Amino acid sequence: MNIYAMRAIYHFEMARTFRAPLQSIASPVISTILYFVVFGSAIGSRMTMIDSVPYGVFIVPGLIMLTVIMQSVANASFGIYFPKYLGTIYEPLSAPISPWEMVIGYVGAATTKSIALGLIILAVSFLFVPITILHPFVMLLFLFITSFAFSLLGFIIGICARNFEQLNIVPTLILTPLVFLGGSFYSIKILPPIWQTITLFNPALYLISGFRWAFFGVSDVPVTLSLAAIGFFSILLFGIVSWIFSSGYRLRN
Amino acid sequence: MKPIIEIQALTKQYADGYLALDDVSVQINAGEIIALLGPNGAGKTTLISIICGLTTITSGSVGIAGFDVVRDYRKARSIIGLVPQELTLEPFETVLGTVNLSRGLFGKKQDKAHIESTLRQLSLWDRRNTQIRELSGGTKRRVLIAKALSHDPKILFLDEPTAGVDVDMRRDTWTVIKDLKRRGVTIVLTTHYIEEAEEIADRVAVINSGKIILIEEKNELMKRLGTKQLRIELERPISEIPESLRGFDVQFENGGARLVYRYDANRKQNDVHSVLEILTAEHIAIKDVQTYQSSLEDIFVSLVAEGRSS
Ligand SMILES: Nc1ncnc2c1ncn2[C@@H]1O[C@H](COP(=O)(O)OP(=O)(O)O)[C@@H](O)[C@H]1O
Numbered sequence A: 001m002n003i004y005a006m007r008a009i010y011h012f013e014m015a016r017t018f019r020a021p022l023q024s025i026a027s028p029v030i031s032t033i034l035y036f037v038v039f040g041s042a043i044g045s046r047m048t049m050i051d052s053v054p055y056g057v058f059i060v061p062g063l064i065m066l067t068v069i070m071q072s073v074a075n076a077s078f079g080i081y082f083p084k085y086l087g088t089i090y091e092p093l094s095a096p097i098s099p100w101e102m103v104i105g106y107v108g109a110a111t112t113k114s115i116a117l118g119l120i121i122l123a124v125s126f127l128f129v130p131i132t133i134l135h136p137f138v139m140l141l142f143l144f145i146t147s148f149a150f151s152l153l154g155f156i157i158g159i160c161a162r163n164f165e166q167l168n169i170v171p172t173l174i175l176t177p178l179v180f181l182g183g184s185f186y187s188i189k190i191l192p193p194i195w196q197t198i199t200l201f202n203p204a205l206y207l208i209s210g211f212r213w214a215f216f217g218v219s220d221v222p223v224t225l226s227l228a229a230i231g232f233f234s235i236l237l238f239g240i241v242s243w244i245f246s247s248g249y250r251l252r253n
Numbered sequence B: 001m002k003p004i005i006e007i008q009a010l011t012k013q014y015a016d017g018y019l020a021l022d023d024v025s026v027q028i029n030a031g032e033i034i035a036l037l038g039p040n041g042a043g044k045t046t047l048i049s050i051i052c053g054l055t056t057i058t059s060g061s062v063g064i065a066g067f068d069v070v071r072d073y074r075k076a077r078s079i080i081g082l083v084p085q086e087l088t089l090e091p092f093e094t095v096l097g098t099v100n101l102s103r104g105l106f107g108k109k110q111d112k113a114h115i116e117s118t119l120r121q122l123s124l125w126d127r128r129n130t131q132i133r134e135l136s137g138g139t140k141r142r143v144l145i146a147k148a149l150s151h152d153p154k155i156l157f158l159d160e161p162t163a164g165v166d167v168d169m170r171r172d173t174w175t176v177i178k179d180l181k182r183r184g185v186t187i188v189l190t191t192h193y194i195e196e197a198e199e200i201a202d203r204v205a206v207i208n209s210g211k212i213i214l215i216e217e218k219n220e221l222m223k224r225l226g227t228k229q230l231r232i233e234l235e236r237p238i239s240e241i242p243e244s245l246r247g248f249d250v251q252f253e254n255g256g257a258r259l260v261y262r263y264d265a266n267r268k269q270n271d272v273h274s275v276l277e278i279l280t281a282e283h284i285a286i287k288d289v290q291t292y293q294s295s296l297e298d299i300f301v302s303l304v305a306e307g308r309s310s
């Protein structure tokens, strides 16, 4: 195992974040605050409680998930796509490292950033609403697995993308709608029955529901089902990554 | 001595069907500087890319110090440094940051002293905290060299290290290369400047259309180049070389209308004068005289032309 290489990639990717702190940290935090102001205070004050949780508090887990999912994909996909675009990818490709070591370096860095960002947003939320977390360890577990799984997804997108447009297709056309419709800002119980059934096919629902359970002990689907779903999703992603690597992984001619 | 790089029957066909390397076999010895000379599109970058693991092999094999570049890629790659043809660098990274990354990627512990001496050797130490986007093209090339040297490779590949670089910078690069050779590093460089091959290579391999068409010690080549010709056009063709000229390397050409005398231009003393005197004494009328020296360039051009027509 080439520990030094994994460490070098990890540090290099983390340094990228701190080179542009405004873009990597401040901007997601600011957009989260805007969501709070708009949904939590302005609209939320006219909303009833959901599952006996005030609306402004209810949306906190969904907001964190939204940011964590989008940022994981954005960071990891950019992290591998940018070197491909610049041509600097020649170096890791010519280095004595295995594809999986590359994954650990790139995906590890993206995961770390997302977890940190999730915790920052949680901290910011405390400034706006009173929150209690019933199951903090489960909350951290969900935060970790979600960050990791979606960073892995971002890595796959970055490897496959041939231009910046393709890099953005999956996040904007698939992820954003799934996360918004997966109950980030509402409980699916408020939907008509037919839409509730349809939403059960949305993988984001399981994540958000499970994460919310860790906070409030209430959920749209059982928490075990949520864990099973995210576990299954991670295994699927691992399978895709292995397949990409075994087929020359689109990086070597 | 066992060669440090062994390329055997290497063939590369790209996905679009293009045959970029056609049955290439080359052995490179430890400690030598070999120049891969060839026109654009000859397959130089493809060959280097395969050895370094950037491009897959269609058939054949490459061994580095006895390790196969596919099967034993970790061992093979860990002793290789690559300076790519294009100036590919992260614009917002600093010189030191990117060089440290390289060392780590190749599995070495950080070593401040080694990095400092490498950067000093390439006159980059003062610019270590500068962002790469602020550097000139020539300096960026030096950063790429520093990155390739960051992990102390035994073999260094330089893909057109002096393309589009000014004369001073080219001389500096040559100095660095010669210095590395002195430290025992094996160097493979590609170039389309014949002058560069002449200046620094121990051996020259000429590649064209994916085939190695010549590989020879540079000194042997230079000896061939050192041969000058005195071409004597005669007023009237002669049927026989005069007895008195038999001791000289003189040959007929053009049906006896031209005499060609070959001599070593590197030798101070030669017999041009004697040859001309003998001809006068023999009453052989001379129409015109010219001297001609073939250069590596001529050999190169004729080899490439041969390659095309076949
Ligand atoms: N990825 C690729 N797909 C198809 N053809 C390629 C690819 N890369 C290079 N080639 C072709 O292979 C030939 C050799 O290219 P290259 O090795 O870059 O030559 P050189 O470095 O000697 O200029 C060229 O004709 C080039 O167009």
Ligand SMILES: [Mg+2]
Pocket: B044, B045, B046, B085, B159
């Ligand atoms: Mg080239």
